[in-house]
Amino acid sequence: MKNNRHKILLVDDSADTLEILERNLDQAGYHVQTSQTVENAIKKLIAEPFDLVITDLKMPKSSGLDLIKYVRENIDDMEIMMITGYPCISGAVQAIKDGAEDYLVKPFTDEELLSAVHKVMDKLMRSRKLHCTEISKxxxxxxGESKEITKVFRWIEKAASTSVxxxxxxxxxxGKELVARAIHYNSDRRSAPFVPVNCTAIPDNLIESELFGHVKGAFTGANSNRTGFFKMADGGTIFLDEIGDASMNLQGKLLRVIQNKEILMLGSSRVHKIDTRIIAATHKDLPELVKKGLFREDLFYRINIVDILIPALHERQSDILILLPFFVEKLSKEMQKKPIMFSDKAIQILTNYKWPxxxxxxxxxxxxxVVIKDGDTIDVSDLPEVMRSSFNISSDENKTLIQVEREHIYNVLNSVDGNKTKAAKILNIDRKTLREKLKSSYRL
Ligand SMILES: Nc1ncnc2c1ncn2[C@@H]1O[C@H](COP(=O)(O)OP(=O)(O)OP(=O)(O)O)[C@@H](O)[C@H]1O
Ligand SMILES: [Mg+2]
Structure with missing residues (x-):
């Protein structure tokens, strides 16, 4: 247990009790902080994450129940234990109803405290593991977890295990660049550079210098030596982005270096052997370009040893449902806004839109x-017109039971301004069930 650094916040108005409990938990390896008031405890909870709060029930100002209420409404993924000095059990029962995980009636032994704490922590760890596998999509x-993107993951694995x-x-x-990076950083080339090169951004007269480098004085303006992209990526990977837009001139140069695996810096007569893996990407239909004579067939065959096609987003609707909460969480954190939610109809539109x-x-x-709506529920009217008009919302008769349930939950939540405790009461389910239903429908 010594290496366990779970964080516990102890809240009790009695400094003596705090001292005893702190010592006991500290010796068991927990990282403990203390507060003598609920107000101070809330400040600490806002400032940093804890795994468990152990709070006294009866305190002079706000009570332990107020703290439970605050935690359940504002913090996920943390447990609460109640301590009560009263033989009267009703406060503890209320605490459990309100969302405390366990309670202890004073006086209790060190062993009783530790055993209760270990039990709560075990449960927390198990639920976190579960949550991890849930979001390890x-x-x-x-x-993503669609079968289409899972296929892409398999190809990344295969490609990463070779250098083709x-x-x-x-x-x-x-996500073409994401995939290219994934291949490089999972291959045994990961410690050498990944060098992205945008094929549309190289002016024709600079191709050789950019790709292969030049020595000082090679041409007017070549004031110093320059290492080319291929040399930079030696031992690593060069990422030829937008290869479908490469000029014929560039295509020719690329073909030569891919075939010969050697480069000649401009102005130098020394040939350098290079070992650079090539990953190319395009949003164009390369076989079609080959047919039209706009892309060299020989180059196409050289780069197309393994081909990975990433399906369009609208072809993998289940990924949209996972990407939505992922981006909401990430972006609201980044921009310090409250996470937004989506109405059922908004979700329907978002999953059916073609996403160019x-x-x-x-x-x-x-x-x-996230910026504009700061914590609100997004409804159809909040979505861009182009999305709304491209979708015919299905009529009530075609709704599934789950859709009706979700909509009802969201309507109730809206009617109580998002207060989950009140919503759970109206729905006659407990808060945990409500939280699970919300999580499983949109993982928010
Ligand atoms: N499956 C995904 N999960 C998370 N983020 C993603 C995913 N796919 C794409 N992105 C994000 O979307 C953005 C676009 O991805 P990326 O630049 O890899 O796409 P691309 O196919 O190279 O696009 P383009 O053709 O415009 O160059 C990036 O911010 C990337 O992180
Ligand atoms: Mg790109």
Missing amino acids: ESYGII NVLISGESGT GNVRELENLIQKL
Whole structure:
């Protein structure tokens, strides 16, 4: 237990009790802080995360029940234990009803306290593990659990275990660069650089210098030596982004370096062997470009050893449901706003929309909504007109039971201004069940 650094906040108006409990828990390896009032405890809870709060029930100003109420309404993923000095059990019963995990009646022994605390911590750890597997719909920083994206994960694994060239295709904003980085950082080249090169951004007259480098004086303006991208990525990976837009000139140069695995710096006569892995990406249909004579067939075959196609976002609706809460959480934290929620109809629209800009577009929209709506529930009217008009909301007769339940939950929540305790009372379910239902429907 010594290495256990779970954090506990002890709240009791008696300094003596605090001292005894603190010593006991500290010796058991817990990291303990103390507060003599509920108000001070709340300040500490706002300032840093704790795993468990152990609070006295009866205190001169606010009571332990007020603290439970605050925690249940504002903090997830933390447990509460109540201590009561009264043989009368009703306060403890109320505490449990309000969301305390356990209670202890004074006087209790050190062993009784520790055993209760260990039990609560065990439960917390188990639920966190469960939560982890629940949200581990993510690999390599790529969020998704659809069978389409799972296939992409398998390809990343395969590609990472070899050094063959890879072509990644997919619409704009589908995560091509994320996938390229995932392959590099999971391959045994990870300690050498990943060098992204945008093929559309190299002026034709600078191609050789940019790709292969130049020595000082190679041409007017070459005031010093310059290492080219291929040399920079030696031992690592070069990421040729937008390869479908590469000029014929660039295509020719790329083909040569890929075939020969050597480079010649401009102005130098020494050939350097290089060991650079190539990952290319495009939002264009390369075979089609080859057919039209706009892309060299020989280059296409060189880069297309493994080809990974990332499906458009609207083809994997289940990922939208996971990306939504992921971005809400990430962006509201980043921008210090309250997390937003979505009405059922808004969700319907978001999952059915075609998303021309894919994940990037989704992320941008959430960012805007998080800033503007700061904690509100997003309804249809809050969504861009282009989304609303592209979707016909299904009529009531076609709703599933789950949809009706969700909508009812959201209506009740709205009617009590988002107060989950009140909503749970109206719905006649406990707060935990309500929280689980909200989590499982939108994971928010
Ligand atoms: N599955 C995903 N999970 C989390 N974030 C994602 C996912 N897919 C894309 N993104 C995010 O969306 C944005 C666009 O991704 P990325 O730049 O990799 O796309 P792209 O296909 O290269 O786009 P483009 O064709 O416009 O260059 C990035 O911010 C990226 O982190
Ligand atoms: Mg890109």
